[in-house]
Amino acid sequence: MSTVSRRGASSPRELSRVGDRLSFVYLERCTVHRDDNAITATDADGVTHIPSATIGALLLGPGTRVTHQAMSVLGECGASVVWVGEHGVRFYAGGRALSRSSGLAEAHATAWANRRTRLEVARAMYRLRFPGEDTAGSTRQELLSREGRRLKECYRRESARTGVPWVRRTYDRHDFAAGDAPNQGITAAGQCMYGVVHAVVVALGCSPALGFVHSGHDRSFVFDVADLYKTEIGIPAAFDAAAEGTEEIASRTRRALRDRINRTGLLDRCVRDITELLAYDGGSEEAEHQDRVTLQSDRDLHVEGGRNHGEEPIW
Known part of the structure; x- marks a missing residue:
């Protein structure tokens, strides 16, 4: 049946x-x-x-x-x-979005579709990465260079904190074991963070593909958001795991990452950061939970769906 x-x-x-x-x-x-x-x-x-x-x-x-x-x-x-x-x-x-409203998805698409607002959101993302620094007049190339310096400094800082030797970031996507312990940990932490952030993006109803810093991939926006927390959560978890030894580095990195995610309330931060970056006010709580479909008419007017709006009835 x-x-x-x-x-x-x-x-x-x-x-x-x-x-x-x-x-x-x-x-x-x-x-x-x-x-x-x-x-x-x-x-x-x-x-x-x-x-x-x-x-x-x-x-x-x-x-x-x-x-x-x-x-x-x-x-x-x-x-x-x-x-x-x-x-x-x-x-x-991934599953269906938790909200029945398309409001956040529409705000995402609107911000992405305009070149000016797309750059504004990218600069806002970099402001979250560089607290206290002004990104208003920076070009994308300047922001990318600053991000590279930020990551190099993070690697050096975590190496000094944990005593784990560090040479440079290198990995072979076809051979995980080819990297040393901290590189294996960073790769495992990064991929796990992408999965967790993808869960939040899908749950909110946003498009994983419409990125503001990354582009050309079906998870561009996931990479954008996950990178906001890389130096605070992902990389430190990887070095913590590497400091404990080289065996089972991936599983120990996931456990260290899980503890940091819970301690920092990352999921709640992800939701807050995404809605603020996309300048979405959330609408009314009632509207967010209504399973309501409207039809678009002229002058941005929305009319109720599920009924005939023609002059003559349809049989």
Whole structure:
């Protein structure tokens, strides 16, 4: 018997705000299934229940199997699903936005479509990276140069703090193990941050592809936002993991990153920074939670959908 149209998505009022969710949950060598509105992870030790509406991103590591029903409830809850390889994290799927309103998506597209406002948002992003510095009159090339110097200084600072030797940033995307311990950690932290930020971007209804600093990739905006926190969260977590040794650097980096994400309230900051960067006032709470469709008419007038607006009835 067909189940099409039988189950509707949960309303936004029934879901946890993205800023209140767990940053990510990592699972490996288990079967992920559904039990009511929770997902279950079954392995040799038994069954673990995880409320699906509290997950920002679910990381599926090696040896995992996931059922269709589990993916269904994760999609309904707006959780992102990330498949994790042996040597890093890649984002492959995401759920529906938590808001039923298209307001933030439209603000994103409007800011991106105009060259002047696109540069203004890029400068605002760099202001978040360079606290207390003026970016108003800087060209994109000048901003890129300052960003390069900021990263080099961060690497030197973290090397001195942790005692981990540092030469330069280098990695081979086809061979994770080719890098030294801090480079492996930085790669793992960066990819994990992209998965977490992608979860926030998708949950808010923004387009991952419309970037203001990055361009030409389907996750350009994800890279933009994740880079805001690279020197504060991602790189320090990588050096902390490298300071503990060279074994299992990727998994230890993820654990260090998880702790920093929770301690700094990163998901809530992501939501706040994205809405401020896109100059989105949020609209009314009632409008954000309404499942309402309008039709665009002349002079930017919006009329109610779901009815015939012609002079003659349509039979």
